[in-house]
Amino acid sequence: MSATLERGLNALREQIDAPVASFFSSCVSCGLCAEACVFYRATEDPKYIPIKKVELMRRIWSREFTLLGRIAGAIGLVKPVTEQDLKNWETLVYDSCTMCGRCTLVCPVGNDITMMVRKMREGMSAAGHAPVELIGAAERHTDKGSPMGDLHQALHAQVKHAEAETGITIEFDKPGVDYMVILSAQEIAEFPDVLGAMAKIFKQAGVTWTISDEAFEATNVGIQLGNRDVARVLVQRVVDAAEKLGVKGVISPECGHAYQALRWEGPNLIGRPYKFEVVHIIELLDNLRAAGKLKTKGKNSDKLTFHDPCQINRRGGINQEPRRLMNMVAANFVETDDAGTMNWCCGGGGGVGANERAESLRHAAFKMKKAQLDKVEPDVIVTMCAYCHHTLDNVFEEFNVEQEVMGLTELVAEYLDDEDAA
Amino acid sequence: MNNSAFDLLMWARGDAFDIALIIFLGGIVLRVVEIIILGRKKDMAPAKGNPVTQGIKTIFSRSMPREGLVKFAPITYIGGYIFHLGFFVSFLFFAPHIALFKDAFGVSWPAAGRVIIESAAALSLLALLALTYSRFTDPIRKALTTFDDYIVLLLSALPLVTGYVAVNKLFGDPTLMMALHVLSVDALLIAFPFTKLMHAVTFVMSRYYNGSIQGRKGAES
Numbered sequence: 001m002s003a004t005l006e007r008g009l010n011a012l013r014e015q016i017d018a019p020v021a022s023f024f025s026s027c028v029s030c031g032l033c034a035e036a037c038v039f040y041r042a043t044e045d046p047k048y049i050p051i052k053k054v055e056l057m058r059r060i061w062s063r064e065f066t067l068l069g070r071i072a073g074a075i076g077l078v079k080p081v082t083e084q085d086l087k088n089w090e091t092l093v094y095d096s097c098t099m100c101g102r103c104t105l106v107c108p109v110g111n112d113i114t115m116m117v118r119k120m121r122e123g124m125s126a127a128g129h130a131p132v133e134l135i136g137a138a139e140r141h142t143d144k145g146s147p148m149g150d151l152h153q154a155l156h157a158q159v160k161h162a163e164a165e166t167g168i169t170i171e172f173d174k175p176g177v178d179y180m181v182i183l184s185a186q187e188i189a190e191f192p193d194v195l196g197a198m199a200k201i202f203k204q205a206g207v208t209w210t211i212s213d214e215a216f217e218a219t220n221v222g223i224q225l226g227n228r229d230v231a232r233v234l235v236q237r238v239v240d241a242a243e244k245l246g247v248k249g250v251i252s253p254e255c256g257h258a259y260q261a262l263r264w265e266g267p268n269l270i271g272r273p274y275k276f277e278v279v280h281i282i283e284l285l286d287n288l289r290a291a292g293k294l295k296t297k298g299k300n301s302d303k304l305t306f307h308d309p310c311q312i313n314r315r316g317g318i319n320q321e322p323r324r325l326m327n328m329v330a331a332n333f334v335e336t337d338d339a340g341t342m343n344w345c346c347g348g349g350g351g352v353g354a355n356e357r358a359e360s361l362r363h364a365a366f367k368m369k370k371a372q373l374d375k376v377e378p379d380v381i382v383t384m385c386a387y388c389h390h391t392l393d394n395v396f397e398e399f400n401v402e403q404e405v406m407g408l409t410e411l412v413a414e415y416l417d418d419e420d421a422a
Numbered sequence: 423m424n425n426s427a428f429d430l431l432m433w434a435r436g437d438a439f440d441i442a443l444i445i446f447l448g449g450i451v452l453r454v455v456e457i458i459i460l461g462r463k464k465d466m467a468p469a470k471g472n473p474v475t476q477g478i479k480t481i482f483s484r485s486m487p488r489e490g491l492v493k494f495a496p497i498t499y500i501g502g503y504i505f506h507l508g509f510f511v512s513f514l515f516f517a518p519h520i521a522l523f524k525d526a527f528g529v530s531w532p533a534a535g536r537v538i539i540e541s542a543a544a545l546s547l548l549a550l551l552a553l554t555y556s557r558f559t560d561p562i563r564k565a566l567t568t569f570d571d572y573i574v575l576l577l578s579a580l581p582l583v584t585g586y587v588a589v590n591k592l593f594g595d596p597t598l599m600m601a602l603h604v605l606s607v608d609a610l611l612i613a614f615p616f617t618k619l620m621h622a623v624t625f626v627m628s629r630y631y632n633g634s635i636q637g638r639k640g641a642e643s
Contacts, residue, residue, distance in 0.1 A: 018459075018631075021460050026625045026628040027618070027621070029568065030502065030563075035491055035562075046561050046566075047565075049565060052565070067456065105643065110480060111632065112632050266467070268467065271466070273466050316641060317470055318640075
């Protein structure tokens, strides 16, 4: 057995806990997870049945964690996991799953298949079977601070631009403020308007904030790659910066897996609770709205719909907050079928969007999202994840469709009652 | 009366049943312990919702399908409901079964009429046939089906078939048919902990975990 295979199998063994064992014990192979899966539904290829994607983990559990499986393994009825198996499963685990979580919500026996795919990736990456793009992004992120490389200059330029546009000063590394804002690389590179939007909203609401020059990157490729060590290092950077500045909280930006990484996985990765709270930007805006600190004037009259990012709604628990904000600023807000918890994935999450090999599959998977949108024919799609935004923009361009997409924070900022602020 | 059939019946409901019951209960304990000893790390992220209450709620709520999905797998959903309901109605509400419970545990409850019991058993069997058919023909079910699934389908069908034949004296020696009925139950009990039949116990755990993981985040389950 090669060293990498052994390392991968050990990483998989480490991931097997009581929930995983209960899930495999309960599965009756009903296949209902398939009908929930964006990749199965778009292709109707049985190899994309979600529970199949974690088959190798099931085999390890069966062979090594059950008495009957050990006996069956000893007489050759359950085969050990081989290097070739891991190779064969790589595309299933990384290309045909965005960890969107729909399967987890339909399984009649309650199997959290999504969580098991996340766990599978720990073993796959440890064995060296992960997409090169994610491995490269992890290296850039660890060495240079962001999956896109060093974004310090870009961030400073965008901050200057936002300051010029809004007339509001944005301070770096200011201790003792309410919040430290972190951003996704996608926002810095592609959607920087969110900076000015936040500056305006926070000024009106009387919220003080800063950006750390040491830790401004919110994304966490370690989560997508399935490498706890990388994920821990990246979370630790944010935690160290926030605790050094002594902020009350860290604002997780419009980015799906960043929220998942910092809010839900982070404390478990670093092995302790934080000394600050983590709040998603949309949660915070909704809190400000409820407290009467977010005042808007007028409403957008276009037909607007909302795209729920999987990691923020289905896997993150933020469902009604964006809807309350939408209703505040949209006169013609139309929900799609399956909106909210059972919304369809954009197809780019979980590292799939960065994975070139998965491009055609990702475009095929967009069929489900497109069908949802086609029924509504919105003028603008509003969302709360920069990567969903990026994926939607790209895929519409690919299909030669003119479709505006925008972030919810920006939309809210557009209707801010500035007079009230002054 | 055929003496050898009578002896077989006595053995099936005597020694064989006792052994089957021990394997059934011992096996379940083993399987549940195998799961629980693996443990679960304490979650250090501050909870947004209540993981315990949502876990418990999900044990029940996951019995209902998500809106709009039944039409994609009607045999699996509808067949699944009919099989489970039919099986438990004919098992728990048939007067002679209740008499057995009364003998063993001293508790009893009202029985359902013969029409209900027999309809439940017949429908349950038809549902099993449909579920088996879908395992041969439906691409998803076909891709997932293993030997274990067929064993489980067969073991679930046998008590229904033999019970129906024995009670209605459809064919064969009624005593022999009754012996076969009890033997099929013995087989079901013995196989239970070591096959996918085990889901009938562990679904409580897996649904709880699902609900608690989601509930902690304030997310739906």
